[in-house]
Amino acid sequence: MNNFRACLFGSALLLFLFLGAAGVQPAIAQQDQATHIVHRLIPAGDTCSTCHKAIYDQWKASPHAANGVECTVCHGETTAKDFAGKPGLSTCETCHTDQVAQLKSDPFMKGRTCVSCHQAHTFVEHKTAAPAGQ
Ligand code: HEC
Ligand code: HEC
Ligand code: HEC
Numbered sequence: 001m002n003n004f005r006a007c008l009f010g011s012a013l014l015l016f017l018f019l020g021a022a023g024v025q026p027a028i029a030q031q032d033q034a035t036h037i038v039h040r041l042i043p044a045g046d047t048c049s050t051c052h053k054a055i056y057d058q059w060k061a062s063p064h065a066a067n068g069v070e071c072t073v074c075h076g077e078t079t080a081k082d083f084a085g086k087p088g089l090s091t092c093e094t095c096h097t098d099q100v101a102q103l104k105s106d107p108f109m110k111g112r113t114c115v116s117c118h119q120a121h122t123f124v125e126h127k128t129a130a131p132a133g134q
């Protein structure tokens, strides 16, 4: 009996792990809440663009830069415990309430996130190609 239950539990755990792994597979990774990471210490004099040049250039040309939505507005301070490696929907929601509401309610949007259609740092309409690396 105990073995049987242990086995059932084991299978459920395996299934859970399998589904969990499968859930991580799609390139579309934006979650409801941000994924928090510990950022390395930034040497004095360095700015975000020193090390993230390509992203900085994309952002700089975007409506976000034009409207003062800085890196830290979405990601937080690099020294903060809740620094967001990947900002979630809740981050976008503070300024784009309608779009997030639509994403959550519209059946067409099922399985999609903001970054499915808008590249993370240009956020121009219609994502044309998956950005390479970085
Ligand atoms: C001295 C170099 C350096 C500077 C300056 C720097 N970063 Fe980073 N950053 C890194 C490295 C290295 C990583 C980890 C490797 C990677 O994912 O690119 C990283 C990772 C990140 C990530 C998470 C990537 C992920 O996959 O989760 C974000 C977001 C980020 N940096 C934002 C910033 C912001 C915003 C600034 C400016 C306030 C900044 N960084 C300044 C080197 C730097
Ligand atoms: C409007 C919000 C927003 C702003 C402003 C923003 N980011 Fe991001 N950033 C995101 C999102 C969302 C992701 C996650 C993308 C994904 O899940 O594919 C991300 C991901 C990243 C990553 C991880 C690597 C990658 O491309 O996925 C780095 C590094 C990064 N941002 C750096 C920066 C830097 C540096 C700036 C400022 C020059 C900046 N971000 C400004 C929303 C933002
Ligand atoms: C602090 C406020 C703020 C946050 C947070 C924010 N945005 Fe924006 N966003 C703006 C402003 C301001 C504009 C420019 C005016 C407009 O189009 O509404 C803009 C414009 C945009 C545009 C239109 C780009 C274009 O070409 O017209 C997209 C797409 C976008 N944001 C997506 C996002 C996504 C996705 C997130 C979350 C990762 C996010 N924004 C987070 C303020 C914000």
Ligand code: HEC
Pocket: 089, 092, 096, 099, 100, 101, 103, 109, 112, 113, 114, 115, 116, 117, 118, 125, 126
């Ligand atoms: C299925 C693809 C798709 C998804 C997912 C998506 N968008 Fe959009 N978005 C678009 C298109 C296409 C436009 C251009 C609409 C137009 O011109 O009428 C747009 C336009 C915008 C604009 C410019 C203002 C406007 O309403 O025209 C903002 C801001 C925006 N989206 C934010 C977001 C945010 C935030 C998310 C996540 C909650 C998101 N979008 C998810 C396709 C998408």
